[in-house]
Amino acid sequence: MKVEYYPDDAEVVSGSCLQGYQEASYDQLVKLFGEPNSYGDGDKVHTEWVINFEVYDEDWEDTETHTATIYDWKEDDDAARRVPMYNWHIGGFTKEAAYMVSDLIIDDKKGTKNSFYNFSRRV
Numbered sequence: 001m002k003v004e005y006y007p008d009d010a011e012v013v014s015g016s017c018l019q020g021y022q023e024a025s026y027d028q029l030v031k032l033f034g035e036p037n038s039y040g041d042g043d044k045v046h047t048e049w050v051i052n053f054e055v056y057d058e059d060w061e062d063t064e065t066h067t068a069t070i071y072d073w074k075e076d077d078d079a080a081r082r083v084p085m086y087n088w089h090i091g092g093f094t095k096e097a098a099y100m101v102s103d104l105i106i107d108d109k110k111g112t113k114n115s116f117y118n119f120s121r122r123v
Contacts, residue, residue, distance in 0.1 A: 002056040003100060006122040009037040011050050013069050016091045020098035022070075024088055024105045026081040029070060032108055032121075039078070045071045046078040053100045054122075068097035 029049060030036075037050045048071040055064045069091035072080035080086040090098040103115035113119075 001117050002060065003117045003119050004054045004056070004122045005033075005051055005100070005104070005119060006054075007034050007037055008050050008052045008067070011052060011067050013050055013067060013091070016067065016069060016093050018089055019068075019092045019095050020090045020102065021087050022090055022098075022102045022105050023085050024109075025083075025085055028105065028108060029088070032104060033070070044074050046075060047072050047080055051101070053097065055096075055117075066092060066094055066097040066100060068092040068101045070101060 026047070033049045033051055036047045038048050039046060048069060051068045051070065053066045053068065055066065056062070070088050071091065072078075072086065073089045080088070090101045092098060100117055100119075103117055104119055107113055107115050107119070
């Protein structure tokens with residue numbers, strides 16, 4: 001399945017909810033998704049990415065968009081940026097959003113493309 005992904009700081013994520021977790025380093029997330037879209041409110045979230053995944057059908061004519069958020073949750077400070085690994089929260093409107101984030105991170109860790117999705121980053 002062909003999937004393009006890109007950060008989107010204008011995407012409305014109100015109403016999204018926790019869909020899963022994925023362990024990764026802050027540096028790995030920056031490598032995959034760029035700098036965070038926001039550094040949160042300092043109350044419940046200190047670091048957050050908002051990522052859109054455009055899923056294409058076989059002929060590249062129709063798409064389906066899944067929005068994912070990757071964030072730390074209710075930490076005392078921004079420690080998630082400084083530790084070697086952190087179990088990030090993955091939010092979104094669908095479980096597919098969490099699956100795509102997890103598959104992309106796991107593929108990056110292994111240095112392979114074994115996931116169900118064929119990812120490419122839109123620049």
